[in-house]
Amino acid sequence: MIREDRFLISRKPYAVDLSSLRLREDTETGWFDGRMTAVWFRRKQRVTVACIGTLWDHQKPAPADALEFLARHDDGRYGGNCLGRWDGTGYWGAEVPDVQEQHLAILRPMLANFPAIPPGYDGWWTFQGGAR
Template structure:
């Protein structure tokens, strides 16, 4: 992934919660495969509507030429990761409608992050570090 300091919605960037990153690295014939995940938030636009999204970002790195320390989130994120699938959205808020979980407590938790995130667009929510793109 590539760390960027300026937010551009066209770049499909993510902000991540570093303390939630988990990863494993396997070696096979001198190459390394990384699998992991991290909680993330991101913005997407459909038509003229900006949406705040919350979910899980899957981290995949296949055939890496060097080892990656899975205990260091910055090193994992800086690896050559495959981001073709993007984030797995668990909740989305567009300012009028919520899409996502059905459990009331989960909805409340999501909206506590998504409402201020959308209101302060394009600021980073508290506890997240960004901006990262594949």
């Protein structure tokens, strides 16, 4: 992934919580399953939605930190794993009320302040080439 200075929804950018990287080693293969919390905007049927979920990748050897994980994460065909989505009127995602509240505490102000990066997140990261 590369970090871009400006937001272009067409590039499908993500903002990430750099402190959230979690690595788990598969001791049989030596590969590391890495996951980090991310938020992003998408458009569905002309409606802008705010999403929260994870970016994941399998890497070997283990990345030193979140920035190395992102730099080596070059396969964006699956995108982010969406766990919650807010469109301004309805929520889709977790069924556990506490998790819904956590998601909406981020997603509501995120959508209201479109396209600003939420506090605590770093962005915009994309799998596409540099801005033209």
